[in-house]
Amino acid sequence: MDKVLSARFGKIKPDSVEEYIAAGGYEGLKKTMAMEHVDAIEEIKKANLFGRGGAAYPTGIKWEQAYAIQRGPKYMVCNGDEGEPGTFKDRHILSxxxxxxxxxxxxxxxxxGAREGYIYIRGEYTAIQKIVDSAIKNAEKAGYLGKNILGREGFDFTLKVVSGAGAYVCxxxxxxxxxxxxxxxxxxxxPPYIKNCGLYQMPTILNNVETYSCIPWIIKDGGDTFSKKGTEFSGGTKLMCLSGNVQNRGVYEIPFGMTLRELIYDLGGGVTNGRKLKFVHLGGQxxxxxxxxxxxxxxxYYDLKKAGISLGSGAVVVVDDSHCAVDYLKNSMEFFEEESCGKCTPCREGTYRLVELVDKFTEGTATMEDFNKMKSLAQTMKTSSFCGLGQSAPVPLLTLIKYFEEEFLEHINGTCRTGVCKMR
Structure with missing residues (x-):
């Protein structure tokens, strides 16, 4: 399978500039420096590269809009927080x-024309932060970061690793x-949006680890070539995280256009212990x-949207038929209750109340009124929460009810077919 992002995984010393260059690295930067800035952006637009962090905004359009902003200084920022349960692809690039x-x-x-950049890495990735720090220092020594990069007068750029503190909302x-x-x-x-008013109230280009990592390949080999690796609507390849009740867990780089079935059964080896698949949780919690x-x-992106689902970060959690949908939901809701930043009432109070209601189902004390209240509260959170955390937190609840409503109704009657819940 043709690889773009993972081609060098396990084949080079992560912080060695020499080994990276020997494996084809920095050709994209050298080519960019011989191009007009707008031509480089045009290659990214041709690539049909959508943001890989979950929002899926067209990267070429984002960069074109940011380039058009005249004021500065401008900052480059990378989101390496990766706090979504089931998502562990960026750590492979970073490490x-x-x-x-x-x-x-x-x-x-x-x-x-940015002179400063920041790579924000989740606090739990302590060892990975050291690897990235070492790589930055070695790039500076070799003249690929710092002042007058590759001898180009006035091309100055420094990078710094910033450690998160374990907050999912970041x-x-x-x-x-x-x-x-x-x-x-x-x-x-x-608004104002990050591109206009971001870090220190200045124009900021903020992308995910995987998104930035596609750029050198796109510039080096061309946007059209990258785009053709995927589908008409989704260019290139995608790192997918496969976990849960599946034989071969791990990170797979796949071309857009592969089906979820092919990922789970051909690459993942199918469901463990000969059990049947119950459901898939796609895109993180x-x-x-x-x-x-x-x-x-x-x-x-297009086909998934037509089916009413979203790719998100690219996490695929496989759940077999030994699990109770309500019990699984309880774990998801507890995560969001813990991670709500508390800024807005719908999310701060909504996540707490949803956990209370789901608890009643797992304990066998829920009523039909609780069921209706739970659905209503989830819809309220989805439409009125301040940011994406509160807006998306009810998605697993609403989709599980959509496909497994009878299981929720059974819990109202004090029955859990899997015997997982602590029923009366």
């Missing part, structure tokens, strides 16, 4: 090939920027849960 991220950000800095771009500034990580009102009937959907 096995951090230079493709560093090169991608440096290309962006050249295009935008995966939201404005909360991440607040955290870098030393403030409590809570989301800002939008804030993503949709759906049954086997949707597994033939292509992994493509």
């Amino acid at each position: 096995e090939d951090p230079f493709e991220l560093i090169e991608g950000m440096t290309i962006g800095a050249y295009i935008m 995966g939201e771009n404005t909360a991440l920027v607040e955290s870098i500034e030393g403030k409590t990580g809570r989301p800002r009102q939008k 804030s993503g949709s849960c759906f049954p086997e009937s949707l597994l033939d959907t292509k992994i493509c």
Whole structure:
């Protein structure tokens, strides 16, 4: 299978500039420096590269809009927080090939005229932070970061690793920027948007680790070539995290257009212990849960959207038929209750109340009124929460009810078919 992002995984010393260059690294940066800035952006637009962090905004359009902003200084910021349960793809880039991220950000800095950049890495990735720090220092020594990069007068760019403190909400771009500034990580009102008013109230280009890491390949080999690796609507390849009740757990780089069934059964080896698949949780804890009937959907932003689901970060959690949908939901809701930043009432109070209601189902004390109240509260949170955390927290609840409503109704009668819940 043709690889873009993972081609060097396990084949080079992660912080060695020499080994990275010997394996084809920094060719993208050199090519960018020989191009007009707008031509480099045009290649990214041709690539049909959507943001890989979950929002799926077209990267070329984002960079074009940011380039058009005249005021400065501009900043390059990378979201390496990766706090979504079931998502562990960025850690492989950061720990096995951090230079493709560093090169991608440096290309962006050249295009935008940015002189400073920050890589925000979750606090739990302590060892990985040291690897990235070492890679940055070695890039500076070799002349690929710092002053007059590659001998180009006035092309100065420095990078710094910033450690998160374990707050999931800092995966939201404005909360991440607040955290870098030393403030409590809570989301800002939008507009103004990050590209206009981001870090220190200045224009900021903020992308995910995987998104930045695609840039060197796109510039080196061309946007059209990258786009053709995927589908008409989704260019390139995607790192997918496969976990749960599946034989071969891990990170897989796949071309867009592969089906979920092919990922789970051909690459993942199918469900463990000969059991049947019950549902898949796609896109992290804030993503949709759906049954086997949707597994033939292509992994493509357009096809998934047509099916009413979202790719999110690319996490795929496989759940077999030994699990109770209500019990699984309880774990998801407890995560959001813990991680709500408390800024807005719908999320702060809503996550707490949803856990209370789901608890009643797992204990066998829920009523039909509780069922209706739970659905109503979830819809309220989805439409009125301040940021993406509160808006997406009810998604697993609403989708599990959509496909497994009878299981929730059974719990009202004090019955759990799997025997997992602590019923009366």
